Amino acid sequence: MYKTSLHLSVFIPFLLLAVLSESLELSAVDDFSYQLQNYQSGLGQLGSSEFDLVVIDYSETGDETGEWLPAEIESLRSGGPCGSRIVLAYFSVGEAEDYRFYWNDSWVDASGDPIPGVAPTWLGPQNPEWPGNYKIRYWEAGWQQIIYGTTSGPDKSYLDRILSQGFDGVYLDIIDGFEYWGPAEIGGTDERRTAPAEMIDLVESIAQYARVTMAVPNFLVFPQNGSYIIDPDCYPDASDPDIEAQAQKTRLFSHIDGIGAEDSFYIGPADENNPYNPDNDTIALLNQFRDAGKKVLSIEYLTTANLIQDYYNIRAPAQGYIPYATVRDLGQMTVNTGYEPDCEPVPPVPALGQISFAFLVIIVPLYLQRVKNNVKRRDP
Numbered sequence: 213m214y215k216t217s218l219h220l221s222v223f224i225p226f227l228l229l230a231v232l233s234e235s236l237e238l239s240a241v242d243d244f245s246y247q248l249q250n251y252q253s254g255l256g257q258l259g260s261s262e263f264d265l266v267v268i269d270y271s272e273t274g275d276e277t278g279e280w281l282p283a284e285i286e287s288l289r290s291g292g293p294c295g296s297r298i299v300l301a302y303f304s305v306g307e308a309e310d311y312r313f314y315w316n317d318s319w320v321d322a323s324g325d326p327i328p329g330v331a332p333t334w335l336g337p338q339n340p341e342w343p344g345n346y347k348i349r350y351w352e353a354g355w356q357q358i359i360y361g362t363t364s365g366p367d368k369s370y371l372d373r374i375l376s377q378g379f380d381g382v383y384l385d386i387i388d389g390f391e392y393w394g395p396a397e398i399g400g401t402d403e404r405r406t407a408p409a410e411m412i413d414l415v416e417s418i419a420q421y422a423r424v425t426m427a428v429p430n431f432l433v434f435p436q437n438g439s440y441i442i443d444p445d446c447y448p449d450a451s452d453p454d455i456e457a458q459a460q461k462t463r464l465f466s467h468i469d470g471i472g473a474e475d476s477f478y479i480g481p482a483d484e485n486n487p488y489n490p491d492n493d494t495i496a497l498l499n500q501f502r503d504a505g506k507k508v509l510s511i512e513y514l515t516t517a518n519l520i521q522d523y524y525n526i527r528a529p530a531q532g533y534i535p536y537a538t539v540r541d542l543g544q545m546t547v548n549t550g551y552e553p554d555c556e557p558v559p560p561v562p563a564l565g566q567i568s569f570a571f572l573v574i575i576v577p578l579y580l581q582r583v584k585n586n587v588k589r590r591d592p
Contacts, residue, residue: 381432
């Protein structure tokens with residue numbers, strides 16, 4: 213009996229670790245990659261990398277013919293050298309793209325402009341900086357039906373496709389679309405003065421649909437850009453814009469896990485390699501996300517060694533952001549020399565509930581068994 217008791221004592225720590233071990237936690241992420249096209253060997257190159265988190269398009273080709281298979285997403289998540297990683301799907305919710313599964317060429321004329329009476333009412337003007345991308349009246353039901361809520365068939369919604377593929381979460385782009393439609397006081401068209409709050413409505417609906425309706429409780433939600441949405445300037449019609457902004461921030465923060473932020477430190481006219489010229493207002497807003505425990509994924513479009521060193525060594529760490537320097541077209545997986553990803557993430561702190569569960573289920577029974585065995589050993 214003494215040998216049995218010793219055996220249990222030796223293995224208690226290993227059994228506890230087994231209970232507490234899980235797939236990579238968001239808290240452990242200290243590097244990431246962001247690539248939307250030109251994938252090498254399918255997802256093989258990304259899969260063999262040591263990045264903790266990757267943001268990719270939901271489709272290799274951008275349309276439904278190239279949608280990644282669930283097995284490919286699972287291999288990317290769990291088949292790498294670090295054991296596991298988080299995989300987020302890029303998901304534009306504030307602009308429509310003319311190569312996506314939902315697009316209909318009949319909506320626009322030869323110049324690419326929406327045809328009144330033919331195009332759906334949610335389709336806005338073409339983005340002059342990104343031909344083929346269109347502003348969206350995202351508060352309209354027609355657009356929302358495209359992005360979530362239809363689980364099968366030819367009209368299966370965008371988010372439902374992503375969920376079926378097995379992504380860990382979504383990376384929501386054009387959250388800052390509210391600035392176009394919103395109050396004139398923030399440079400908007402004034403068509404929809406409630407646009408900022410309605411963008412938060414949309415983020416909330418996406419999160420709730422995935423986590424509650426579709427029963428994926430740990431589904432991650434990362435908006436990209438749009439940090440201005442928590443600023444009082446966005447709510448000029450409120451009786452107290454400061455109080456309203458705080459309420460909207462609280463609501464937004466309750467549904468997101470982090471934020472992606474482009475061009476926060478190196479701003480200028482060039483596509484890449486602008487000098488250090490920080491947007492201090494944006495950084496101050498991003499720090500509110502950081503201080504609330506939200507991961508800040510920082511993206512700068514840099515390719516020169518001196519700027520990359522400045523970014524990774526000084527600018528991003530000073531703010532507590534996770535840096536990624538790459539090319540503007542996001543057409544490659546960039547590994548910056550001297551700042552390679554690694555398999556040594558910050559270990560997550562086990563939740564109290566996990567420890568309690570492990571204690572009750574494993575430690576207590578083993579301890580009682582040991583006491584019983586010791587009692588038996590002492591019996592005459």
